[in-house]
Amino acid sequence: MGTPEKLYIPLPANFNFSECSWYLDMGYDDCGQQVRNDSVLKALRLGGKELLVEVVEGKEYLEVTVLQGQKDEGTKKLLSGYIREWMDMDRDLDPFYALLRRDRRLAYMSEEYKGLRLMGIVDLFEALAWSIIGQQINLTFAFMLKRRLVEKYGGSIIHNGETFHLFPSYEALAAASVEDLRLMQLSRSKAAYLINLADVFAKGELSREKLMALPDRESRLQALMKIKGIGVWTANYCLMKSLRDPSGIPHGDTGLLTALAKHKIIKERKELSKIERFFSKYRGWESYLVFYFWRSLSVKPDVAPGQSLQRTAAVG
């Protein structure tokens, strides 16, 4: 009926919505959210209820509109928390930028990527499942696999004739068989990893709360790596993206290694001690630095008036 009520989240210093949107739409076919010119649409699950929200950048606030789903005060409060966590809005980036400026090779990042926040994956099961899907394959293929999985096992919300998907619940995936997932071109081992992971969640053996209750990062990593299919890379990736451990480094990440080489921090991809020494200068900001390194690998199309459009990959 009337105009939908909005939720207003104050913009912190060093928050750049279009930089953040870069990560949400890197040019791949990501069914996790829909990025438009000035807004991002996402279907999500909050306290067991499904919502479709639209996020727009205002002058002083991030404006969040519930397009579908409950709009009561309780939901809105949860939603505000969700958005702030998703976009990491409660962090002061000044100390990070001060560290970046100390290194001639990285100082440019504090200007060029100013306001870029570490876009997270709020749901731990989704973060783990997605990172298993993405192991050792190119992102185009990874997003395609995710879409197939989401379209078959995930929920969906239809709005104005468009379908918005939700990542499958662990209950739904726990009920799948390896053969089912093989049909989607997941490898046999990944299919088994995913189903087992879903089962572990369904049995209540693993949850965000249980992990956070552990005393430190090392014990959380060990708990994650006991699960088949979760190695050093995946465990740290999820610490970084879902648990928001500021020191999670997805060791072995091919993009990270490429970026380290490009910035002449390493010459070869296996100089582990050199990498360790380098990151030791960024205690407490390791995961942000990784994220900014990933950012450095893609050249965002420059839409400034009068300038030609540049894309990351050559076309044709």
Next chain:
DNA sequence: CGCCAGGAGTGGA
């Protein structure tokens, strides 16, 4: 055709 992608498990030395 060969090599690399946001790796991880397994088995042998």
Next chain:
DNA sequence: TCCACTCATGGC
């Protein structure tokens, strides 16, 4: 502890 091998398939 440290390789070499295997898995899946798209992109280049």
